[in-house]
Amino acid sequence: MKNQTKITAERGVQELFITREFEAPRELVFKAFSDPDLLVQWLSPCEMTLKIDYMDSRTGGSYRFINSNAQGQEFCFNGVIHEVLEPERLIRTFEFEGLPERGHVVLETATFEALPANRTKLVIQSVFRSVADRDGIISSGMEYGVNDAHKLLDELLEQLVKQPV
Amino acid sequence: MRRDVFQAVADPTRRQIINLVAQQTLTPNGVADRFDVSRQAISKHIQILAECSIISMKQQGRERYCYVQPRNLEEVADWLDDFRKLWENRLDKLDELLVKLHGKTDNNDKTE
Helix, strand or coil: CCCCCEEECCCCCCEEEEEEEECCCHHHHHHHHHCHHHHCCCCCCCCCEEEEEEECCCCCCEEEEEEECCCCCEEEEEEEEEEEECCCEEEEEEEECCCCCCCCCEEEEEEEEEECCCEEEEEEEEECCCHHHHHHHHHHCCCCCHHHHHHHHHHHHHHHHHCCC | CCCCHHHHHCCHHHHHHHHHHHHCCECHHHHHHCCCCCHHHHHHHHHHHHHCCCEEEEEECCEEEEEECHHHHHHHHHHCHHHHHHHHHHHHHHHHHHHHHHHHHHHHHHHC
16 A cells, blocks of 8 residues: 555644655655755646756755746745755755745754664654644645646546546 | 544544434434434534534524534545645655665665
8 A cells, every 4th residue: 555645734733744654765765855856856746847946955055946837837935954964854944935925934844764674754844934824835725836736636536546446 | 622623523423423414404312312322422522513613503493403514524624635635746756756766776786
């Protein structure tokens, strides 16, 4: 069975957690997060194209990513990289540039825990400035025009379900 | 104590109560008759569901009836789903990438 993606977002608090296990050693999972050439291959939602404007992947570095959809709409986000502690922890800030006002910054901490049999547990904690900020990013789908991506994914899943096993 | 949609659906008996009341309008006793637990326990669950705004009580004549507030339930269904799908999609891709990279490393080990 496929590894499950778990989102934990308790009501009324300013944080959320994304948890997932991988069938790969943590050095590799860490690399997929910190190496721009690898990051670009998985970070964008399915029908979006991710372009890295810049990414200085070290403690004190910064980054800016541009997601664009088929209609040419761009969704940009940027942040600074607080800590790169290979292979166990990455801390960075995240700000979506499409919001009406600046300053709604998210603090993200990704931890990579080594599990037996060369497996890895990833936990991403995102801390928001307010509960409203967090709920906004969860429910509006504004993070990179995600609604279209879900539609495509739903269609795909529907087809998969219809196929005989 | 927390009173929100998540609290409401966290308990299996409460989920059964929601399903039941969604299909037919019942009094609290009518609900309790369909469960093997005590009336007090069911009454407590209904109270929690009411406090979570999932069930509302309406007085009709001498009886009070339970109604489901479907809009508030939709909230729980939608709330994390899209966000989870976004991350699932993304991390599935990462998964595939890791398998590819890990496979390569294994092959290298063999040839060395």
